[in-house]
Amino acid sequence: MTTAIHVRGLTKRYGDVRAIDGLDLEIRQGEVFAILGPNGAGKSTTVEILEGYRKRDSGEVRVLGVDPQKATREWRAKLGIVLQTANDAAELTVRETIRHFAGYYPASGDPDEVIAKVGLTEKADVRIRKLSGGQRRRVDVALGVIGNPELVFLDEPTTGFDPEARRQFWDLIKGLAAEGTTIVLTTHYLDEAEALAGRVAVIAQGRIVAEGDPATLGGRAAAKARVSWLDGVIETDTPTETVLELAARFDGEIPGLAVTRPTLEDIYLTLIEAPRV
Amino acid sequence: MSDTIALGLSRAGLETRMFFREKDAVIFTFSFPIILLVLFGSIFADQFKGTGITVSQVYTAGLIGAGVMGAAFQNLGIGIAIDREDGTLKRLAGTPMPRSAYFVGKMLSSLVIALLEVLILLAIGVFLYGLDLPTEFSAWVTLTWVLVLGLAGAALLGIAASSLPRSAKSAAAVISMPFVVLQFISGVYIPFTELPPWLINISSVFPLKWMCQGLRSVFLGEEGAQLELTGSYELGRVALVLAAWLIGGLVLCLMTFRWKGRRDG
Numbered sequence: 001m002t003t004a005i006h007v008r009g010l011t012k013r014y015g016d017v018r019a020i021d022g023l024d025l026e027i028r029q030g031e032v033f034a035i036l037g038p039n040g041a042g043k044s045t046t047v048e049i050l051e052g053y054r055k056r057d058s059g060e061v062r063v064l065g066v067d068p069q070k071a072t073r074e075w076r077a078k079l080g081i082v083l084q085t086a087n088d089a090a091e092l093t094v095r096e097t098i099r100h101f102a103g104y105y106p107a108s109g110d111p112d113e114v115i116a117k118v119g120l121t122e123k124a125d126v127r128i129r130k131l132s133g134g135q136r137r138r139v140d141v142a143l144g145v146i147g148n149p150e151l152v153f154l155d156e157p158t159t160g161f162d163p164e165a166r167r168q169f170w171d172l173i174k175g176l177a178a179e180g181t182t183i184v185l186t187t188h189y190l191d192e193a194e195a196l197a198g199r200v201a202v203i204a205q206g207r208i209v210a211e212g213d214p215a216t217l218g219g220r221a222a223a224k225a226r227v228s229w230l231d232g233v234i235e236t237d238t239p240t241e242t243v244l245e246l247a248a249r250f251d252g253e254i255p256g257l258a259v260t261r262p263t264l265e266d267i268y269l270t271l272i273e274a275p276r277v
Numbered sequence: 278m279s280d281t282i283a284l285g286l287s288r289a290g291l292e293t294r295m296f297f298r299e300k301d302a303v304i305f306t307f308s309f310p311i312i313l314l315v316l317f318g319s320i321f322a323d324q325f326k327g328t329g330i331t332v333s334q335v336y337t338a339g340l341i342g343a344g345v346m347g348a349a350f351q352n353l354g355i356g357i358a359i360d361r362e363d364g365t366l367k368r369l370a371g372t373p374m375p376r377s378a379y380f381v382g383k384m385l386s387s388l389v390i391a392l393l394e395v396l397i398l399l400a401i402g403v404f405l406y407g408l409d410l411p412t413e414f415s416a417w418v419t420l421t422w423v424l425v426l427g428l429a430g431a432a433l434l435g436i437a438a439s440s441l442p443r444s445a446k447s448a449a450a451v452i453s454m455p456f457v458v459l460q461f462i463s464g465v466y467i468p469f470t471e472l473p474p475w476l477i478n479i480s481s482v483f484p485l486k487w488m489c490q491g492l493r494s495v496f497l498g499e500e501g502a503q504l505e506l507t508g509s510y511e512l513g514r515v516a517l518v519l520a521a522w523l524i525g526g527l528v529l530c531l532m533t534f535r536w537k538g539r540r541d542g
Contacts, residue, residue: 051371053537073373081371086364091298092291100291103284104374127298143368 003062004029004151004182005050010059012045012206019045021206023059029150032173032183034197034214036190038272042206043186044084044155050184051081051153064151077105080149080181082140084156090129094120097128098142105147118142118172134165141172151182158192170195190264204272218267230256281375288382293389296352305449306352307394310344314398317466318406328500335504337402338496339465341395342489345424346431348391351456353383353435358448361439361538370536380530384432391428408496416495419512423491426519430484433526440533459485469506477506484522491515 007025011018020042027033037043048054049061052068052075061068066075089097098115102108115124118138123131128139137157144152154173158166166189173196177183187193193200194214201211202218210218225239229246236242239259246254296302318333325332360366369379402408411417435452442448461467462476463486469477480486493501494510502509 053367053370073375076371076373079371081368083364083368083371086368088360088363088365088368089295090363091295096291096294100287101372103287104372106373147373 002029003027004031004064005184006060006062007046007050008060010046010049010061011057012042012049012054013057018206020049020056023203023207025201025208027182027184029182030180031199032177032185032197034193034200035184035186035203036188036193036200036268037186037203039188041203041272043203046203047153047155047184047186051079052076077107077147078150080144080147080152082137082144082152082154082157084159086140091127093125093127094131094139094142095124097139098146101143102146107148108146109148111146114142114146117145117175119168134161134169137161137169138172145176145181149181151184152176154183154185156186156188158187158189166192190268194264202268202271210267210271214264217264218271220262220264220267223262223267226258226260228256228258228260229254281377281381284374284378285381285385288378289385289389292382292386296356296386296390302352302356306347306390307397310340310347310394310398311401313466314340314401315405318401325504328504330497330501330504331406333406334402334408334497335468335493335501336466337398337406337408338492339489341398341402342427342463342485342492343460343465344394344398345391345428345488346456346459346485348394349387349428349431350435350438351452352390353387353432354438354441354452355448357383357436357439358442358452359445361535362445366536367538376536380436383436384429387432387435388428391424395424402496409498411495411498416498419491420495423488423495423515423519426516426523427484427488427491430519430522430526431488433523433530434484437526437529437533440535459483462486464489468504481518484519487515487518491519 003026005025005027007023010020010023010025012020023042023046025046035043035046045054049056050063050068052063052071055069064075064078066072092100094115095111098111102111112121112124115121118141120135120138120142123135128136131139141154141157144154157173158169161169170192173183173185177196183196185193185196197214199212200214200217201208203209212218224235224237227234227236227239227242227246234242243254243257243259246257314336317336321332321336323332324330325335357366366379370376399408399410403410411420438452439448442451459480462472462480463483464472464480465485490505490510491512493505494512494515497504505511
């Protein structure tokens with residue numbers, strides 16, 4: 001597989017603060033990659049450097065083979081950027097906006113098809129000002145993909161969504177991923193990373209503190225399981241054995257039985273705590 | 278280059294549509310010169326002695342200048358400050374759109390707005406205050422170059438000034454304040470004969486005074502020249518100062534324009 005994004009030793013300072021402090025990242029073409037981290041960890045700064053919005057202090061960065069600081073129009077045409085907050089074009093309709101932006105790209109998709117893909121066909125002639133927050137973000141996604149990009153950046157795309165809108169939005173992103181688009185996503189929501197991403201990286205204090213499959217991140221799969229029942233708790237490497245023993249002891253149904261492993265959230269919280277010690 | 282022109286035209290259409298759908302901005306831009314012209318024209322109906330020119334006709338010429346500057350300088354200064362804050366500029370900077378297309382769009386849309394304003398003010402002048410439209414071809418040529426040079430210079434100044442406000446909220450105040458002051462010292466509302474020399478010296482640096490002077494030459498004709506400070510419309514100097522502002526405005530834009538908001542670092 002070819003590399004979509006290659007980062008080595010990236011640093012960025014704001015005054016005395018080291019926002020990014022020696023960050024390495026390798027994202028392959030066609031994967032959905034989530035960047036997790038608390039506020040101020042350097043997520044957005046990293047993504048904005050990759051998008052060509054910010055300059056780095058040092059390090060090596062290649063996005064689709066190009067240094068983002070030397071962005072050309074050809075390179076921008078292969079990129080889709082879904083901004084974190086945007087309230088522009090409020091007085092235009094969805095269709096007017098998407099059609100206009102299609103004109104910027106040499107290989108743009110059909111505006112009406114893209115509108116259908118993000119589920120806004122019924123709202124196509126409504127002014128953007130009148131859309132709900134979730135619908136507004138769908139317009140942002142449509143604008144991000146109208147140029148048929150190879151790589152799409154999504155910066156905290158579902159912040160402020162209700163649960164149903166989030167699920168629908170996830171389906172939209174899964175659809176894009178299924179078409180082979182490389183997706184880089186930053187998010188606060190661990191369930192979102194788990195639902196969408198093939199790989200995740202956790203950033204804390206400007207560095208990657210863990211990277212991998214969300215199911216095994218930070219030794220999650222190898223961690224001890226917790227077997228709990230009405231009047232006891234055991235942490236064990238062999239939960240099946242424990243449950244069989246308990247079943248024998250209770251002679252059948254174990255009252256209040258639960259077998260759990262650490263959630264991604266448990267792992268995440270230990271990961272972002274660790275470097276602060 | 279052909280992309281810049283095609284996309285610039287496309288943006289001009291979009292910008293114009295957005296402007297006219299934003300009722301507040303339409304009222305803000307159009308109402309001031311129109312209301313003030315009707316108001317001042319009705320209050321000061323006298324004639325200047327021995328000229329056959331009425332004060333309201335002088336106001337029409339001056340307010341056309343102010344209206345053009347409002348459509349260009351004020352409208353762009355505030356509009357771009359808002360674009361910078363609401364994500365318009367950031368989004369565009371992330372697309373392959375040639376950046377110059379944005380400016381082409383802004384300038385052309387302010388041209389459309391300014392022309393409409395000029396037509397409305399002229400209609401008021403002609404129908405209410407007996408203003409005569411020029412009959413000589415040369416006067417129409419003067420009108421064209423004064424409007425085009427003045428508008429382009431004012432638009433570039435507006436683009437440069439859009440970087441001054443700290444936020445979209447403060448933009449209207451930060452941009453409108455100097456514009457209102459400039460109107461008072463540039464002979465739009467108060468004749469130069471009433472102003473102290475030091476104020477006239479200040480206003481002579483800026484384009485509005487010269488644009489209005491050029492417009493008076495078109496609409497007031499030879500008889501009006503004696504009302505000017507120097508007894509002449511000085512069209513050569515008008516052209517020179519407006520052209521200088523066009524170039525200066527362009528340099529200022531290239532040096533100061535920011536695609537990011539202050540909070541975007």
